[in-house]
Amino acid sequence: xxxxxxxxxxxxxxxxxxxxxxxxxxxxxxxxxxxxxxxxxxxxxxxxxxxxxxxxxxxxxxxxxxxxxxxxxxxxxxxxxxxxxxxxxxxxxxxxxxxxxxxxxxxxxxxxxxxxxxxxxxxxxxxxxxxxxxxxxxxxxxxxxxxxxxxxxxxxxxxxxxxxxxxxxxxxxxxxxxxxxxxxxxxxxxxxxxxxxxxxxxxxxxxxxxxxxxxxxxxxxxxxxxxxxxxxxxxxxxxxxxxxxxxxxxxxxxxxxxxxxxxxxxxxxxxxxxxxxxxxxxxxxxxxxxxxxxxxxxxxxxxxxxxxxxxxxxxxxxxxxxxxxxxxxxxxxxxxxxxxxxxxxxxxxxxxxxx
Amino acid sequence: xxxxxxxxxxxxxxxxxxxxxxxxxxxxxxxxxxxxxxxxxxxxxxxxxxxxxxxxxxxxxxxxxxxxxxxxxxxxxxxxxxxxxxxxxxxxxxxxxxxxxxxxxxxxxxxxxxxxxxxxxxxxxxxxxxxxxxxxxxxxxxxxxxxxxxxxxxxxxxxxxxxxxxxxxxxxxxxxxxxxxxxxxxxxxxxxxxxxxxxxxxxxxxxxxxxxxxxxxxxxxxxxxxxxxxxxxxxxxxxxxxxxxxxxxxxxxxxxxxxxxxxxxxxxxxxxxxxxxxxxxxxxxxxxxxxxxxxxxxxxxxxxxxxxxxx
Numbered sequence: 001x002x003x004x005x006x007x008x009x010x011x012x013x014x015x016x017x018x019x020x021x022x023x024x025x026x027x028x029x030x031x032x033x034x035x036x037x038x039x040x041x042x043x044x045x046x047x048x049x050x051x052x053x054x055x056x057x058x059x060x061x062x063x064x065x066x067x068x069x070x071x072x073x074x075x076x077x078x079x080x081x082x083x084x085x086x087x088x089x090x091x092x093x094x095x096x097x098x099x100x101x102x103x104x105x106x107x108x109x110x111x112x113x114x115x116x117x118x119x120x121x122x123x124x125x126x127x128x129x130x131x132x133x134x135x136x137x138x139x140x141x142x143x144x145x146x147x148x149x150x151x152x153x154x155x156x157x158x159x160x161x162x163x164x165x166x167x168x169x170x171x172x173x174x175x176x177x178x179x180x181x182x183x184x185x186x187x188x189x190x191x192x193x194x195x196x197x198x199x200x201x202x203x204x205x206x207x208x209x210x211x212x213x214x215x216x217x218x219x220x221x222x223x224x225x226x227x228x229x230x231x232x233x234x235x236x237x238x239x240x241x242x243x244x245x246x247x248x249x250x251x252x253x254x255x256x257x258x259x260x261x262x263x264x265x266x267x268x269x270x271x272x273x274x275x276x277x278x279x280x281x282x283x284x285x286x287x288x289x290x291x292x293x294x295x296x297x298x299x300x301x302x303x304x305x306x307x308x309x310x311x312x313x314x315x316x317x318x319x320x321x322x323x324x325x326x327x328x329x330x331x332x333x334x335x336x337x338x339x340x341x342x343x344x345x346x347x348x349x350x351x352x353x354x355x
Numbered sequence: 356x357x358x359x360x361x362x363x364x365x366x367x368x369x370x371x372x373x374x375x376x377x378x379x380x381x382x383x384x385x386x387x388x389x390x391x392x393x394x395x396x397x398x399x400x401x402x403x404x405x406x407x408x409x410x411x412x413x414x415x416x417x418x419x420x421x422x423x424x425x426x427x428x429x430x431x432x433x434x435x436x437x438x439x440x441x442x443x444x445x446x447x448x449x450x451x452x453x454x455x456x457x458x459x460x461x462x463x464x465x466x467x468x469x470x471x472x473x474x475x476x477x478x479x480x481x482x483x484x485x486x487x488x489x490x491x492x493x494x495x496x497x498x499x500x501x502x503x504x505x506x507x508x509x510x511x512x513x514x515x516x517x518x519x520x521x522x523x524x525x526x527x528x529x530x531x532x533x534x535x536x537x538x539x540x541x542x543x544x545x546x547x548x549x550x551x552x553x554x555x556x557x558x559x560x561x562x563x564x565x566x567x568x569x570x571x572x573x574x575x576x577x578x579x580x581x582x583x584x585x586x587x588x589x590x591x592x593x594x595x596x597x598x599x600x601x602x603x604x605x606x607x608x609x610x611x612x613x614x615x616x617x618x619x620x621x622x623x624x625x626x627x628x629x630x631x632x633x634x635x636x637x638x639x640x641x642x643x644x645x646x647x648x649x650x651x652x653x654x655x656x657x658x659x660x661x662x663x664x665x666x
Contacts, residue, residue, distance in 0.1 A: 055564060082569070090566035102557040107579050107654055116575075117565045152655040168565065 004208050005031040011067035012053050019281040023049045025232040036209040038223035044277050046232040047212045051178045055093050056085050091121040094169040098181040100161035104153040110164050111149035114171055121172040136167040159190035178210045195221055216259050228252050231278055231288035238314035245339040248316040250295045257333040295328050308348040321348040367640045374636045389434035389623045430630030435622045441630035444615050452611035456596045458531035463538040471546020493540025502533035502606045519608040530607040538592050550581040586649055593642040
């Protein structure tokens with residue numbers, strides 16, 4: 001499969017009064033055509049900053065891409081100017097935001113907000129743009145699009161606004177769609193509908209999707225591959241099966257164990273990861289997760305763990321995979337779902353030393 | 356829409372009636388009368404004068420007569436300017452005051468909004484600081500001091516503009532600028548903070564993610580949303596400019612309505628006080644109505660009560 005996007009060793013920092021916050025610390029991943037990659041992690045793990053950096057949407061200053069490359073079709077976008085980025089945003093890459101209540105302009109007709117993209121990127125006239133906007137609204141499942149196209153966002157419900165946002169994002173047939181928690185602000189029924197719509201449209205248009213979420217249920221539903229982020233780094237990455245049935249990083253274990261499940265004993269309390277994420281102004285020495293990790297080894301507090309490869313597609317950044325590490329048992333809730341996957345290597349291979 | 360405006364007109368009449376009544380009684384409670392002067396008038400003459408202007412009748416009769424006359428747009432004769440009616444005074448003075456006021460409002464809104472936008476777009480850089488220093492000066496320097504400064508530097512020292520009087524457009528520049536300085540500064544600050552608030556909104560990020568240029572985002576997405584508070588301020592601004600113009604007209608020797616308003620109170624010129632008050636009240640009520648209608652046009656979320664849904 002062809003690689004659409006390659007992120008190499010991306011570093012993003014923010015200048016604040018309290019010092020420099022290193023929000024993204026060396027993130028690398030790639031994305032193939034038509035593939036969906038989910039980035040999961042708790043608030044402040046750097047998943048939104050990573051995705052917004054891909055469109056260079058982070059406010060600069062105070063934000064800064066302090067290192068790495070973002071290759072879109074082999075072309076690095078990090079050194080591009082704002083003027084050059086305008087040709088990429090909306091056309092090559094577009095984005096759906098978390099809260100559909102605030103992401104549409106309240107004083108502009110929905111149709112005009114879609115037409116803007118068409119006029120800018122497809123050189124359409126106003127009449128053509130309007131007809132296409134009606135088509136797009138119909139495509140995203142909004143009833144009576146001829147009438148809706150002339151309405152304002154406040155006349156739409158939350159789910160319909162998110163549909164309208166999707167119509168805007170897909171208007172210029174982008175190759176990459178970044179969805180930043182697109183279903184977080186919606187209720188569960190609407191969530192399911194929006195996810196179905198996105199999958200459906202992805203099949204029709206062959207778009208790649210980066211799906212940012214903290215909801216693992218959503219991940220299982222939409223993603224081909226999953227990247228788990230913690231404290232500005234990807235700690236584990238693999239296919240959905242690998243992450244759900246053969247997780248290797250203790251942080252991924254923690255996330256999976258804290259997911260409510262019907263199989264859980266209803267007497268037992270739902271597991272939670274203790275503590276809070278570290279302050280990224282001064283990232284801790286060694287493994288950033290060590291302080292909250294019940295499986296932490298002595299070396300975790302001293303040296304950053306290297307990246308190990310478990311299969312062709314599965315990577316994890318933990319000392320537990322080192323040949324000298326003691327054998328540990330994952331939590332009960334995770335162990336229950338563990339499965340032997342055929343693609344797994346005999347032994348984990350060290351692919352990249354920690355810094 | 357028509358229903359809404361009709362309803363508002365009824366409320367306006369009600370407010371107007373309350374203003375007329377309050378002014379009428381407060382004026383009568385104030386000691387003195389139009390004919391009081393250093394030289395005491397002989398009682399017969401005063402009685403005659405009172406009879407001539409109807410001041411000898413009981414208060415309720417006077418009050419009723421006055422209401423009837425106002426309903427017919429007749430403010431009666433002036434007590435002081437013997438040969439003129441109040442309507443004459445308003446017809447003479449108002450066009451001058453109106454022109455001055457409009458010029459001032461235009462300057463205040465145009466310059467204020469522009470300064471505010473520049474300040475917000477260049478947030479925390481030198482254009483922002485410059486605009487805000489201008490704004491702080493404008494708010495803290497009273498208009499009459501501003502007027503004297505303008506007269507001294509631009510008229511007397513540099514001779515660019517005439518010092519005073521009301522003859523040509525050049526004569527109107529300095530008074531209009533003096534009158535506009537405070538509201539302009541206020542609008543600049545208002546626009547700036549409202550722009551900054553709008554710029555932090557998600558839909559601006561959406562606009563950016565569509566690949567729109569900064570200019571398009573500012574014009575099409577930011578300004579319209581940022582101007583709502585400025586439009587709200589336009590009602591009180593009109594009031595401020597109208598009342599502020601009394602002082603400015605005095606300083607620049609402009610034959611507007613403001614002078615009459617001030618002198619008539621000292622003279623206890625009852626009909627002029629009433630007439631000018633009623634006239635200004637109407638002006639204010641209309642401007643507030645216009646602001647409310649403009650608000651509904653700019654922000655589609657605001658539905659004017661009585662307007663049909665989906666219009």
